[in-house]
Amino acid sequence: MKVNVVVNGQERSAEVEPRLLLVHLLREKLRLTGTHIGCDTTSCGACTVLLDGTPVKSCTMFAVQAEGREVTTVEGLAANGKLHPIQEGFKEEHGLQCGFCTPGMLLASKALLEENPDPSEEDIRWALSGNLCRCTGYQNIVNAVQWTAKKIQSDSAATGAS
Amino acid sequence: MYPASFDYLAPATLEEALDILGRYGDDAKVLAGGQSLIPLMKLRLAAPRAVVDINRLPGLDTLATEDGGLRIGALVRHKTCERSELLGGRWGTLGAAAPLISDPIIRNLGTVCGSLAHADPQGDWGSALLAMDAEVVARGPDGTRTIPLRELFEGPFVTSLAPTEIITEVRVPDPGPSAGGTYLKLERKVGDFATVGVAVHLSVADGRVGRAGIALTAVGPTNLRATAAEEALAGSELTDEVILEAAEMAAHAAHPYSDTRGSADYKRQVVQVFTERGLRSVATSLGAPVQAGSPGPVTSEASLEATRRQDYFSGERTLAGVMEELEEKPGGPDGGAP
Numbered sequence: 356m357k358v359n360v361v362v363n364g365q366e367r368s369a370e371v372e373p374r375l376l377l378v379h380l381l382r383e384k385l386r387l388t389g390t391h392i393g394c395d396t397t398s399c400g401a402c403t404v405l406l407d408g409t410p411v412k413s414c415t416m417f418a419v420q421a422e423g424r425e426v427t428t429v430e431g432l433a434a435n436g437k438l439h440p441i442q443e444g445f446k447e448e449h450g451l452q453c454g455f456c457t458p459g460m461l462l463a464s465k466a467l468l469e470e471n472p473d474p475s476e477e478d479i480r481w482a483l484s485g486n487l488c489r490c491t492g493y494q495n496i497v498n499a500v501q502w503t504a505k506k507i508q509s510d511s512a513a514t515g516a517s
Numbered sequence: 518m519y520p521a522s523f524d525y526l527a528p529a530t531l532e533e534a535l536d537i538l539g540r541y542g543d544d545a546k547v548l549a550g551g552q553s554l555i556p557l558m559k560l561r562l563a564a565p566r567a568v569v570d571i572n573r574l575p576g577l578d579t580l581a582t583e584d585g586g587l588r589i590g591a592l593v594r595h596k597t598c599e600r601s602e603l604l605g606g607r608w609g610t611l612g613a614a615a616p617l618i619s620d621p622i623i624r625n626l627g628t629v630c631g632s633l634a635h636a637d638p639q640g641d642w643g644s645a646l647l648a649m650d651a652e653v654v655a656r657g658p659d660g661t662r663t664i665p666l667r668e669l670f671e672g673p674f675v676t677s678l679a680p681t682e683i684i685t686e687v688r689v690p691d692p693g694p695s696a697g698g699t700y701l702k703l704e705r706k707v708g709d710f711a712t713v714g715v716a717v718h719l720s721v722a723d724g725r726v727g728r729a730g731i732a733l734t735a736v737g738p739t740n741l742r743a744t745a746a747e748e749a750l751a752g753s754e755l756t757d758e759v760i761l762e763a764a765e766m767a768a769h770a771a772h773p774y775s776d777t778r779g780s781a782d783y784k785r786q787v788v789q790v791f792t793e794r795g796l797r798s799v800a801t802s803l804g805a806p807v808q809a810g811s812p813g814p815v816t817s818e819a820s821l822e823a824t825r826r827q828d829y830f831s832g833e834r835t836l837a838g839v840m841e842e843l844e845e846k847p848g849g850p851d852g853g854a855p
Contacts, residue, residue, distance in 0.1 A: 356525065373525030373568065374558075395518050397556050398708060400622055410622045415555045419525050420548075420570060463622065484707035485620030 360421045362387065363431030371418050377411075378402045380418035381428060389429035389458050393487070400486035403459035404428050410466045412485075429458035432465070440510070441465045441503045450499030452490035459486050464500045473504055520558035527570040531656060534569055534683060539658050541567045543680035548572070549591060550627035552619070553635045577685060585691030587611075591631075591684055595624035608689070609802065610698030610718045610730075614645035617700065620708035630684045633669065636676045636739065639710040643670060643740030645700050648716035648730030651689045657682035670739035693727060696720035697802045701791040702734070705778065711735040712778040713787040715767070717795035719750070721803055726750045731763070731792060736771035736784055743770035746792065755800050757810045764793035775833075 359368040362385060369384040381387045381404070393401030395414055402413040405427035413426075432439035441464050444450065451457045460483065467474060467482040474482070479500045480493070488496060528534040538545050546565040548554055549572065557563040571577070571591065579590040580597055587608060589598070595618045598604055604612035618624055618632070618641050632642040633653060643666065652665045658681050669676050678684065698718035702711050714734030720727040729750035731743040746766035753759050773784035800807045834842075 372522065374520045374522055376519075376555075376559075395559070397552065397623065400620070403622060409625050411626055412622055414559075415552060415623075416626070417525065417551075417555070417568075419527075420551070420572070422527075482621055485622035 356419060358419050358422050360418075360423075361425045363427060369418075373417060373419050375418045376414055377404070377416045377418045377421055377426070378413035380421075381413060381426070384418075387428050387430050391455055391458055393455065393459075398487070399456070400459045400463065401456050403462050403486060405462050405466060408466065408469070410463045410485075427462065429461055432461060439465070440506050441468065441500070444499040444503030444506065445496070448495050448499035448502045450492070450496045452488075452492045456486060456488045456490075460488070460496055464496075464503070467500070468504055468507065472507060474500070476501070518559040520555070521561060521564040523558075523565055524567040525570065526567060527573050529573055531574055531683070531685070534571055534574060535656060535658060535681065537567065537569050538681045538683065541565075545569055545680070547631075547634070547683055549631040550594065551631075552623045552627035553631065553637065571683065579686070587689040588686050589629050589689075590686045591628065593629055595619070595627050595629065595632075596621075598629060599624060607692045607694075607696040608649075608698075609799070610645045610648055610700055610716050611689070613698070614641045614700035614702075614716065617641055617702045617704075617714075623708070630687055633666070633687060634676060634678060634684050636670050636672075636674050637710075638673050638737060638739050639735040640740065641700065641702060641711060641714055641734055644714055644716040644732035644734040646687060646689065647732035647740050647742055648698065648718040649689045649692065650728075650730060651687050653678075653684045654686045654688060655679075655682040656685050661685075663688070666740075667742060672738050692718065693720040693722065695722065695803065696727075697799045698730070699795050699798050699802075701795050703787055703791070710778075713771075713773070713784050713791065715788060715791035715795055717792065717799055719755075719796070719799050719803070721755075721805075724805070725752060725754055727752075729763075731767050731795075733767065733771055733788055735778075736773040736788060738772075741770060741772070743767035743792070745770060750796075755796070755805065755807055757807055760793055760796045760800075760807055761810075763796060764789045767792040 358371050367385055378390055378392055381390050390404055391401040393399035397412055397415045403410050404413045407425050432442055441461050463483055463486050476497055479497050526537050545567040548568050548570045577590040577592040579588055580593045581588055598615035629642050632640050647666045652663045654663050657679055671677055700716045702714040704711055711734045716732045718730035729747045731746050733741045746763040750763050768785045768789035771785050771788045773781045775781045797807055
């Protein structure tokens, strides 16, 4: 059957079997390989994407369920050659080691900051508890989210003041 | 992992959905959050001929009180419950359980009613709602019926729901003006299934317990009610003695088995500790804290004995245990040989 999804702001469509998982639609049909398949058993969160702004595990959703909805993947974060603040944060604070969990971490963090622009360390750890980093680099991931929260706040203060 | 092929249907009305279920008989599955169904399908533990996606059905996302009771519609996500300010106080059992369901990303999609229909004995909602005497509303080809949760759960992953029926909502009866509850869960890490979970719900009137609900997760073939403990609590004053007695009764109601999460003995002890803790915490939240009496030894001789004789993780007897048992036999380990 045909599925129409807005991916990173672009209307995309593909002919799929109902059993095709959303992550396979993204990676294989749309060639967006930034979304990683980690455990494939709904545990690790490496495949996290935003569905209408909400983080979901794309290995645990059929592509056909995303019909008419908006999906954001890691490829949709940077715009006009400029990194998204959360990407900057991960870069500045070295919030990654091997990088495999990073796309999922970025998207889950982005969703957290949109809901709670000033999260405590506990809020961050709680929000990211569905995303596993097997390098165990959690401390720097938390630092990266905190860095980003401050950056977004100071940026918006600067815009507000000007 | 790829699930087996299936027909995907996303009806726009409940009537249409029921019609599809009727057409496929027992070979269709209802998809709400999909956070249990899809993993099962990927592992091919489930391979339905049709998947009926109910996410487009209108009017199933209600989370609200009505006539003193509570209604949770079939499309209410765990996250909605976690964020709801409604689920404190009298509905505290539910409010405490919601943030402990799986992990935050799964909670964005998974649904309360889907969890009940899945009937995993390790499911948290089953206990929280069982303790509150909830019932599900099921629509089928012959109309609507309500099923109390204690009659819904028949065994691991087995319910009394007909394959042609859909749970449209779960209803929790009015707990009365003065009530409270909590849910305690032991898990190895976020997102893991419960090693043990205990749901506690109490209503009080005139300084005495009115209704008591205690339900247990992951220690039996279904979510279990600790009926003896509930009966002992009902009508009594909540004293230290009553709490300890109820906790012991709850432990007796548990039928855990040993697995990688802990031995049967260990899980039974956790039920006892959690029931006690839960009852004390609810008593405190209702403004009548019950202090613990003089503390006994933290580790009893009996539990030390049990630890030595039984492996902590597998529950199997240790070599030391086997030797000690032999020594206790008349005649000792050598069978009375001179």
